[in-house]
Amino acid sequence: MNNRNNNGFVRNPFLYLLIIVAAVTGFQYFFAGNGAGQSQQINYTELVKEIKNNNVKNISYQPNGSVIEVAGTYNKAKESKEDTGIQFFTPRAQKVSRFSSVILPSDITVNELQKLAADHKAEITIKRESSSGMWITILTSIVPFVIVMFFFFSMMNQGGGG
Structure with a gap:
């Protein structure tokens, strides 16, 4: 009789786990993505190229562990495609006014x-390492x-107890 009361969800806690992982991933994707729209991650070569082309207004250095984070502002906002890493979402062009990079x-x-x-x-600012x-x-x-x-x-305990 207990098997009639148990539906497929309780007998298979893996489905609950899958739903929770999808929810957490979605939460991190959408809320972390909101701040990324105004800043662009560039590599060191691109950073040097932007400075040489007089596209950089200011830069700041901040030690962070074993690297130095470089952040700055462009003189004029640039168009950037946001790479989501997920092929279902097509990258959309955005205007970015800030950039960040990492150097050794x-x-x-x-x-x-x-x-x-x-x-x-380009104005230079040096910041303390953030603890x-x-x-x-x-x-x-x-x-x-x-x-x-x-x-x-908790799902395992609930499913095994019935």
């Missing part, structure tokens, strides 16, 4: 970039998994 903490690289920025009249960045990263990557595991084990 080498004195030569930092000196070259500072000289290049000074030669092309809270690591904790925020850990929390945003571990907390969703803890929630998923909590629901998974």
Whole structure:
């Protein structure tokens, strides 16, 4: 008689897990994507090219672990395609006014970039290393998994008890 009361959802907790993972992934995609619309991630070569073309208004350096994060503002907003990494969503063109890049903490690289920025009249700012960045990263990557595991084990206990 107990089998009649159990529907397919309770007998298969994997479906619950799949729904929870999809919800957490969707939440992170849509809420993390909102801030990315105004900033563009570029590599070091692109950064040097933009500075040489006088497209950079200002840049700032901030040590972050074993790398240096470089962020800045373009003189004029550029059109950028947002790469979602998901082929179902087509990239849409957006106007971006800010950029970010990562460089190695080498004195030569930092000196070259500072000289290049000074030669092309881009304002330079140096920021302290943020101590809270690591904790925020850990929390945003571990907390969703803890929630998923909590629901998974509660579903397992609920499904096995009936």
